[in-house]
Amino acid sequence: MDLKAENISFSYNKKRQILKDVSLSLNSNQIVGLIGDSGSGKSTLCKIISGYISNYSGKVTLDDKEIPDKDYYPVQLIFQHPEKTMNPKWKMDKVLNEAWAPTQELKDTFGLKDSWLTRWPNELSGGELQRFSILRALNPKTKFIIADEISTMLDAVTQVQIWDALIKHCRTNNIGILAVSHDPELLEVICDDILYFKDINHI
Numbered sequence: 001m002d003l004k005a006e007n008i009s010f011s012y013n014k015k016r017q018i019l020k021d022v023s024l025s026l027n028s029n030q031i032v033g034l035i036g037d038s039g040s041g042k043s044t045l046c047k048i049i050s051g052y053i054s055n056y057s058g059k060v061t062l063d064d065k066e067i068p069d070k071d072y073y074p075v076q077l078i079f080q081h082p083e084k085t086m087n088p089k090w091k092m093d094k095v096l097n098e099a100w101a102p103t104q105e106l107k108d109t110f111g112l113k114d115s116w117l118t119r120w121p122n123e124l125s126g127g128e129l130q131r132f133s134i135l136r137a138l139n140p141k142t143k144f145i146i147a148d149e150i151s152t153m154l155d156a157v158t159q160v161q162i163w164d165a166l167i168k169h170c171r172t173n174n175i176g177i178l179a180v181s182h183d184p185e186l187l188e189v190i191c192d193d194i195l196y197f198k199d200i201n202h203i
């Protein structure tokens, strides 16, 4: 499958245009990195590609077809701060099962412990929470993952564990990844190809 963003332009307000004629494409057998300065609009682009922002110009397609937003959205965004995406009044088993019910094998791949399921989000570390948010995004209907600085807040060991598990799952299941980071060393290790945001944003 091919995910394409074509000629995306966007501004939050009249004062400043954030994106101008941004195009990129990736195949589901690829891991593509996107690197760029803080505040340049990478997360905004991620939100557009994942269906969180709709008032942009240009188009986002999957195998050259527009993505219907009524059904499950096959392009899933994983955020930098997992705690912001979870209901603090839900225990973790509800947080996880709201999305889907992953197999025990997949929970094990991500090192998710059963004892975490009965805790509240504020009783887990950032790395533990991020394992939940990644698993939530891996519903079998997911075709692409947009990983927006997903390991920036984590220590080096956790970062490696999480990326190993995510890459293994995505390679096996033919899920493409757009990995956004400001860390070139990380992207060089995990990506097939790296895009520079300043080269694709014609602002």
Ligand SMILES: Nc1ncnc2c1ncn2[C@@H]1O[C@H](COP(=O)(O)OP(=O)(O)O)[C@@H](O)[C@H]1O
Pocket: 012, 013, 018, 036, 037, 038, 039, 040, 041, 042, 043, 044, 045
């Ligand atoms: N909801 C919003 N309303 C107005 N401006 C925003 C909003 N979200 C982000 N911005 C601004 O848009 C610019 C790009 O932000 P962002 O896409 O988060 O950049 P990056 O991810 O590259 O750091 C920043 O100047 C940011 O302050």
Ligand SMILES: [Mg+2]
Pocket: 042, 043, 044, 148, 149
């Ligand atoms: Mg960002």
